Each structure stands twice: as structure tokens, then as C-alpha cells.
Amino acid sequence: DAGVIQSPRHEVTEMGQEVTLRCKPISGHDYLFWYRQTMMRGLELLIYFNNNVPIDDSGMPEDRFSAKMPNASFSTLKIQPSEPRDSAVYFCASSPQRYTGELFFGEGSRLTVL
């Protein structure tokens, strides 16, 4: 299995630019999660999907953030416009339908907004 695949691994952009992060979950996993990790706030859950449907987006910081899951094998997290305080590592994780409790994380996308 290839595991959860995220791209890009590193992104450096200027304030005001649009950023799109991508995730391919493990095949057969019906839950997909987006987390953000910073030194100050640790790991925060932003949003999660079940069967491509957003279930809980209460962690999305503000309207500049949006996430979509157009099909079972692809999700995007978009920030528009980006700000320096959005600099963080963004992780995607997936989990199978039958609840095992374990999340499978990607390697993360490190975002730097100048």
C-alpha cells in the first residue's frame, strides 16, 4: 500500500496568494481528516469527511479556508488569501469505515507564507 499521499511536501508563497494542498487517502478508507500542526497550537483538527461528505468543519479557522472531497481518492485544502499566520505543517489522515481507531497520516505539507 502506498499510504496517504500529500502534495506538495513544501510550499513557499507570498501573503495574499492562493494555496492548494492535495491529499490521496488510502484506498478503501472512508474517513479523511485534515490536521494542522504548529509549535504554538500543536495538532489541530480542521475538518473531516465521511464518504466524501464533510461531517465537521468546526476546526476550520476562518472563511479563507475551504476543503473539498470530490471523490473517494482525492481531497483538497485551499487557503485564499494566505497569511503569514497560516504557516504550518498540514497533515491529511485517513481511516477505514469499520472503526479501528487508528489514523493513517501522510507525510504532511509544510507551508510557509512570507
Add this chain to the structure above:
Amino acid sequence: SQQGEEDPQALSIQEGENATMNCSYKTSINNLQWYRQNSGRGLVHLILIRSNEREKHSGRLRVTLDTSKKSSSLLITASRAADTASYFCATDRPGGTSYGKLTFGQGTILTVHP
């Protein structure tokens, strides 16, 4: 609000010694999990203990859970340099809408010196 909090924040030991990390949480839980994160990588699931379990073993890992004290400990026996990483506890709350909504602690940075 922070659900899981690890103690100590950093731990430095020699190869072959045991490492013990603690986690405290605030609300009732469904289960508690431990994850490891190597520098610059994604999180990897280590072990899950359910709220009705008191102790669990996996290889060199031993996890205990005391729900009356709302605390858990992770013991790594006979540590190796390769165990150097950050270790996070994560909890989820009972209830269907809370599925997969893991709340992570700030982590313990473990350094094992060869």
C-alpha cells in the same frame, strides 16, 4: 482546549534505558491512542487502549490507562537510538459525532543517546 497533555515535555536517556511518558486528559474518553512522529515526518500509530482496558502491551511498548485519574502512561523498554522521536497521546470522546475527532497533546520529545 487541550485534551491530552504529556509530561515531561522532553526526555533524554541512554540507549538500553526505559522511557516513561505520561498523558493527562480532562473529559471522559472512548479510547486513548499513542502516536510517534519522527522529525519532519507524519505521525505513526503505536497503540490504542480502550476506556475499559487498564493495560496493553505491544512489543517493547506498555501502555496503562487510569480513567479515575484521567491519565495514561507509555513505557518504552530497552530504548534504542531509533526510538528518538516525539510521542503524542490522542483521545476521542464517546458519541457517534465524535468519531475520529482525536485531540492530541503537545507531545514528549524523546532523545535516546547511543
